[in-house]
Amino acid sequence: MTRFIIRRVLFGVIVLWLVATTVFLLFFAGPADNVARRLAGPRAPMEVIEQIKDTLGLNRSMWEQYASFLGNLLHGDLGISFISQTPVTTLIMQSLPGTLWLVAGAAVLWMAAGITGGVISAVRPRSVLDRTTTVLVLAGISLPTFVLGMLMVYLALSVFPWTGLQPGPYISPLLDLKGFLQVMIMPWVCLAVVQAAVYVRLTRGSMLDTLGEDYIRTARAKGAPERRVTYRHGLRAALTPVVTQFGVDIGTLLGGVVVTESVFGLQGLGQLMIRSVRYGDLPVIIGAAILASAFIVVANIVVDVAYSFLDPRVRLA
Structure with missing residues (x-):
């Protein structure tokens, strides 16, 4: 088990190194004046260009710049925002x-709803409940996130104002738990509805395949209770593709839930990325891109470890 985890971690480190190298080549390869102009923006004065060249050491050789870039990343130094003159690390930690x-909140909701709905539909295929769930899944998949979010905001502010739910900036639960829940419940539900639709369909398909396996029929022939057959034997094996999708979704969403944060006015990484792209703040864009890659790599490592518990044969792969 330890060797399995070490192999996965080393593979993740190699992936992050390749991502960092690609980012460096995309943004820093080329003549020093062109790189500084790209980082500062097309309207930046020459004194700003010279300052960037001196600060980043763009007049040095490419190998020296590359070594400095990787060294700064290893020390958590992602540079300084050219717009706010604030360290990129500080901006990311604030968002x-x-x-x-x-x-995290949406993941709990969509996993609970997705797995429960998928199992119920698979246990009773082609029933009224299964067909109703299928219709709801298609509606959830087809409904754009921003449309659902705007509809929820309208209902909360105009139709059901007594609920106290309202969009707004992020509030720490340590400072104001009630205000935190009022702000976060609608984004949680909005994001979870769209994601849960995918997980219901995925869980249902995987469960139907698993419940048709020979070892499931053998367990039933031995007189094992149906609940045990479904949840202990069937669900455990059926969760492998669900866990795969969960790892991909978590890693991707942690890089910035752009649409949901924009609709509800949350100050997260998605909003930070929008502002950075709008104003051409490349140091922040670079830092956020590397952080998003790190989230995806870590999520996949966790998924691989989870595989080893769901299916011990994975440890030998």
Whole structure:
């Protein structure tokens, strides 16, 4: 088990190195004046260009710049924003809690709803409940996130104002738990509805395949209770593709839930990315891109470890 985890971690490190190298080549390869102009923006004066060249050491050789770039990354130094003159690490740490809470809360909701709905539909295929769930899944998949979010905001503010739910900036639960829940419940539900539709369909298909396996029929022939057959034997094996999708979704969403944060006005990584792209703040864009890659790599490592518990044969792969 330890060797399995070490192999996966080393593979993740190699992936992050390749991502960092690609980012460096995309943004820093080329003549020093062109790189500085690209980082500062097309309207930046020459004194700003010269300052960037001196600060980043763009007049050095490419190998020296590359070594400095990797060294700064290893020390957590992502540079300084050219717009706010604030370290990129500080900006990311200020925006990260909102995104973490949004993704974590929504993940609990969509996993609970997705797995429960998928199992119920698979146990009773072609029933009225199964067909109703299928219709709801298609509606959830087809409904754009921003449309659902705007509809929820309208209902909360105009039709059901007594609920107290309202969009707004992120509030720490340590400072105001009630205000935190009022702000976060609608984004959680909005994100979870869209994601849960995918997980219901995925869980249902995987469960139907698993419940048709020979070892399931053998367990039933031995007189095992149906609940045990379904949840202990069937669900455990059927969760492998679900866990795969979960790892991909978590890693991707942690990089910035752009649409949901924009609709509800949350100050997270998605909003930070929008502002950075709008104003051409490339140091922040670079830092956020590398952080998003790190989230995806870590999520996939966790998924691989989860595989080893769901299916011990994976440890030998």
